[in-house]
Amino acid sequence: MPINSSIKPKTPARFQQALFKWFDQHGRHDLPWQQAINPYRVWVSEIMLQQTQVTAVIPYYQRFMESFPTVQALAAASQDRVLAHWSGLGYYARARNLHKCAQTVVNEHGGEFPRNVEALAELPGIGRSTAGAIASISMGLQASILDGNVKRVLARIHAVAGWPGQTAVANELWDIAERYTPAERTGDYTQAMMDLGATLCTRPRPACERCPFANHCVARAQGNPTDYPGKKPKKEKPERQTTLLLIEHDGELYLEQRPASGLWGGLWIPPQLEDDDGGEASAQEWLAAQDLDAREIQPLPLLRHTFSHFHLDIHPVWISLPSKPTRVAEGASGWYKLRQLDRPRSAQDLGLPAPIAKLVKQLVALREPLLAPC
Ligand code: SF4
Numbered sequence: 001m002p003i004n005s006s007i008k009p010k011t012p013a014r015f016q017q018a019l020f021k022w023f024d025q026h027g028r029h030d031l032p033w034q035q036a037i038n039p040y041r042v043w044v045s046e047i048m049l050q051q052t053q054v055t056a057v058i059p060y061y062q063r064f065m066e067s068f069p070t071v072q073a074l075a076a077a078s079q080d081r082v083l084a085h086w087s088g089l090g091y092y093a094r095a096r097n098l099h100k101c102a103q104t105v106v107n108e109h110g111g112e113f114p115r116n117v118e119a120l121a122e123l124p125g126i127g128r129s130t131a132g133a134i135a136s137i138s139m140g141l142q143a144s145i146l147d148g149n150v151k152r153v154l155a156r157i158h159a160v161a162g163w164p165g166q167t168a169v170a171n172e173l174w175d176i177a178e179r180y181t182p183a184e185r186t187g188d189y190t191q192a193m194m195d196l197g198a199t200l201c202t203r204p205r206p207a208c209e210r211c212p213f214a215n216h217c218v219a220r221a222q223g224n225p226t227d228y229p230g231k232k233p234k235k236e237k238p239e240r241q242t243t244l245l246l247i248e249h250d251g252e253l254y255l256e257q258r259p260a261s262g263l264w265g266g267l268w269i270p271p272q273l274e275d276d277d278g279g280e281a282s283a284q285e286w287l288a289a290q291d292l293d294a295r296e297i298q299p300l301p302l303l304r305h306t307f308s309h310f311h312l313d314i315h316p317v318w319i320s321l322p323s324k325p326t327r328v329a330e331g332a333s334g335w336y337k338l339r340q341l342d343r344p345r346s347a348q349d350l351g352l353p354a355p356i357a358k359l360v361k362q363l364v365a366l367r368e369p370l371l372a373p374c
Helices: 012-026 039-049 054-067 071-076 079-086 093-108 117-121 128-139 148-157 167-180 186-199 218-222 280-290 354-370
Strands: 239-249 252-257 272-274 296-299 303-306 311-320 333-337
Touching: 012 167, 012 186, 039 054, 039 093, 039 128, 054 079, 071 093, 079 093, 117 128, 128 186, 148 167, 148 186, 148 218, 239 280, 239 354, 280 296, 280 311, 303 354, 311 354
Parallel strands: 239 311
Antiparallel strands: 239 252, 239 272, 252 333, 296 311, 303 311
16 A cells, blocks of 8 residues: 555544544453552553463462452562462563562552652652553553553554664654543553554554554555564574473472572572583483482473573473482572472462473373372
């Protein structure tokens, strides 16, 4: 389709009118965080929804709210318990910041979220867009958001070229977002923009024929909506290797807690040999260095886990020991019943990263006949 230079985006008032009309008929109104709205519930949902789809978030959100119904309950919980509720959602820094932020709100703000965007954005893990979502949805303040969905919608309507990770592009999108944000119904406006991006102006297949902005969208007029927003310049993801030692004695697995920050920070994992693809041979060397004899050693199938910035190839080796060594490592560690580690996340007291939970399942299947019920 040729570029139609007569296409002009709507004025803010007409933009809002068209959006509300669409939202009232087609928006989502029964998501769990749209019930009993308060800053705490909105905040938790916004953090969970970063980098994660609504359908995946819903069960996590419900379990989280059952266990931590208030910011006070979350602040008082142990980090292990918070991470256990996050196990499988990924991007664990979000959970650690969530916990830290709850403690800041309780200790420094008397348990109430501050009622302005700037103060909200100073809390741990809350950026400008999340602060805007909390302020508009739960406080009715005139505050803008610019999450991934909104960036996409606005970049398309205005044909804003370039990758939004670049400051100039982000600034242009923020200006547009602020221009359109109304003084009334700000919560509905925020929700409507997110819904439009998630359900209609989707990344791969925008349903332009059903869009309230179809006749005013420059990218549509150009015939190339999926060219917006511009993509991040591509870099190949590097591959890393690790040998993971699943040390077991009579149905109990030895785990160590990762340091609080960094990869899988605060979560519990078996000992790992970093930058090592030796598998069983490396496990043998490790046992010899520790002066330990194994009853049985068995390599398990290679497991690839992809993080945002690299692939991790995990070479798991199951090592059955005839007795528990007195000391394996410095730092927090312990022996845990495999059956208990294999329980649903809501019943866990330890945070396990998703690939470790998978390996536990394999180990339980392998050891099934020998494991006592927990
Ligand atoms: S017309 Fe198409 S590309 Fe433009 S905002 Fe609507 S769905 Fe997105």
